[in-house]
Amino acid sequence: MKPGTRLKSAVCDTEVMVIRSGDGQIECGGAAMVEAKTGNTGEPSADLAAGTLMGKRYVDAAGAYELLCVKPGKGSLSVDGAVLVTKDAKPLPASD
Amino acid sequence: MTQIMKGIKVVEVAQFVFVPATGAVLAEWGADVIKVEHPVRGDAQRGMRQIAGVTFDPVANPMIQHPNKGKRSIGIDVGKPEGQALIYELCKDADVFLTNYLPAVRQKLKIDLEHIRAANPQIIYARGSGYGNKGEDRDRGGYDATAFYIHSGIAHALTPEEYDVPLTMGVGGMGDSQAGMHLAGGIAGALFHRERTGETSEVDVSLLSTAMWMAGMVIAPYLHTGKQMRVGIPQAGGSAWNPFMGHFPTSDGRAISLFIMVPDHYIKDTFIHLGLPEAAEDPRFASGAKLTENSALVSKMISEAFAAKPFDYWREHLKTMKGQWAAVNSFLDLGDDQQAIANDAFYKVDPIDGSPPLRVVRGPVQFNSEAFHAPRAPEAFEHTEQILLEHGLDWERIERLKTAGAIA
Numbered sequence: 001m002k003p004g005t006r007l008k009s010a011v012c013d014t015e016v017m018v019i020r021s022g023d024g025q026i027e028c029g030g031a032a033m034v035e036a037k038t039g040n041t042g043e044p045s046a047d048l049a050a051g052t053l054m055g056k057r058y059v060d061a062a063g064a065y066e067l068l069c070v071k072p073g074k075g076s077l078s079v080d081g082a083v084l085v086t087k088d089a090k091p092l093p094a095s096d
Numbered sequence: 097m098t099q100i101m102k103g104i105k106v107v108e109v110a111q112f113v114f115v116p117a118t119g120a121v122l123a124e125w126g127a128d129v130i131k132v133e134h135p136v137r138g139d140a141q142r143g144m145r146q147i148a149g150v151t152f153d154p155v156a157n158p159m160i161q162h163p164n165k166g167k168r169s170i171g172i173d174v175g176k177p178e179g180q181a182l183i184y185e186l187c188k189d190a191d192v193f194l195t196n197y198l199p200a201v202r203q204k205l206k207i208d209l210e211h212i213r214a215a216n217p218q219i220i221y222a223r224g225s226g227y228g229n230k231g232e233d234r235d236r237g238g239y240d241a242t243a244f245y246i247h248s249g250i251a252h253a254l255t256p257e258e259y260d261v262p263l264t265m266g267v268g269g270m271g272d273s274q275a276g277m278h279l280a281g282g283i284a285g286a287l288f289h290r291e292r293t294g295e296t297s298e299v300d301v302s303l304l305s306t307a308m309w310m311a312g313m314v315i316a317p318y319l320h321t322g323k324q325m326r327v328g329i330p331q332a333g334g335s336a337w338n339p340f341m342g343h344f345p346t347s348d349g350r351a352i353s354l355f356i357m358v359p360d361h362y363i364k365d366t367f368i369h370l371g372l373p374e375a376a377e378d379p380r381f382a383s384g385a386k387l388t389e390n391s392a393l394v395s396k397m398i399s400e401a402f403a404a405k406p407f408d409y410w411r412e413h414l415k416t417m418k419g420q421w422a423a424v425n426s427f428l429d430l431g432d433d434q435q436a437i438a439n440d441a442f443y444k445v446d447p448i449d450g451s452p453p454l455r456v457v458r459g460p461v462q463f464n465s466e467a468f469h470a471p472r473a474p475e476a477f478e479h480t481e482q483i484l485l486e487h488g489l490d491w492e493r494i495e496r497l498k499t500a501g502a503i504a
Contacts (some may be wrong), residue, residue: 003491004481019481020498044248053155055475066498068481072448087504088154089138089476093145 014073029075044075099126133504156447166470171477171504222386232464240271248307334395440467
């Protein structure tokens with residue numbers, strides 16, 4: 001998948017921009033994501049319905065995949081069934 | 097909506113509140129503000145998630161909003177040469193470079209004046225510091241709780257003289273937000289000057305200079321006379337000099353403050369509003385000087401009047417009073433304050449997780465009485481690729497930079 005490609009969830013509103021990817025299948029809500037869609041083909045599967053957050057990056061453990069959420073939805077992102085996690089800033093704790 | 101900074105591009109390499117708040121003000125005014133964040137840690141402000149015993153989820157954290165509304169975020173490691181090259185590329189057509197990094201760090205990261213001006217000789221270089229850009233303390237880091245509040249004498253001046261150590265600065269970020277506004281004002285002036293003359297400038301504001309300016313009204317006479325007034329432990333009731341000045345508890349344990357500094361014209365109206373019509377006609381209280389003579393008695397009468405009715409009664413009832421007063425509000429009261437709301441004091445930003453909107457304070461300057469607003473603060477590194485593509489980088493180079501750890 002070429003970086004910059006926009007992928008849409010087949011089962012919710014989620015859209016991502018592919019920043020990095022390998023040859024695996026990129027999924028949302030358990031269903032393969034597509035470049036063009038006409039409508040949702042079903043619901044996210046129950047164990048892949050934690051939702052996506054606008055502006056968050058989703059990565060795999062090996063660092064081979066990175067997806068930037070450009071439109072949030074109900075499904076969770078995964079690659080070949082392995083759930084992706086958000087890549088968050090890791091600031092030192094502070095308090096005021 | 098009037099956007100006085102529309103078309104102005106700002107590159108911000110800054111953390112915490114002070115200088116980021118400058119970027120937020122410029123963004124509210126319409127500028128395109130690119131916030132550069134460390135690709136792993138992000139802005140240290142993102143670690144500020146606790147206040148008043150509450151810990152916020154990082155995705156719906158109001159503490160990142162105030163200093164970062166309306167910006168775009170890019171993750172760049174400025175410690176790497178590839179990262180520095182990117183900073184220079186971003187600065188090439190930027191109008192303003194904004195930083196609160198210390199001089200030694202700016203040198204090490206090669207983002208000091210000479211490095212940024214080499215990329216763009218016309219850029220306005222704006223620095224925020226703890227103690228100023230000159231003198232030995234220019235190299236010293238500071239927060240508003242040190243440089244602004246303590247070093248400046250503000251803490252000492254606010255603390256009752258009975259105490260040996262100063263009051264805690266009970267309003268986090270109060271020096272930062274003010275200093276940030278000053279720096280935004282300085283930048284506006286520098287842009288105006290550059291527009292008229294073609295000359296660019298450096299702009300400096302420090303937390304210390306901000307506090308001293310805030311206190312300038314009294315610092316001048318104190319230095320002139322060598323004498324400084326100290327406050328005492330707060331007391332309820334009117335002052336001995338002018339009983340129309342003071343803090344008066346209400347029947348429900350709250351308080352109303354009177355500050356009728358020049359009372360003569362307000363005597364009758366004040367007494368009538370306080371439910372003391374006989375005092376309004378009493379020759380013992382007929383002038384400011386007479387109020388002073390009888391201050392203990394007047395203070396007692398006013399105190400008893402306030403103590404007879406609740407806070408909400410007084411807040412409503414005193415609306416028609418001509419003399420100067422204020423209800424002793426908390427910040428929580430301000431959330432429902434009709435006057436603040438009538439002046440568009442707040443606007444809402446939507447957290448990315450769909451949780452309830454966060455109310456944030458709008459910048460204090462209005463143009464044409466319009467209520468401008470900016471969208472939510474960016475997630476860390478939310479716009480990295482978008483910004484790099486806009487600057488002509490291709491995906492191949494973006495991938496190389498990512499692999500090198502220079503961007504996130």
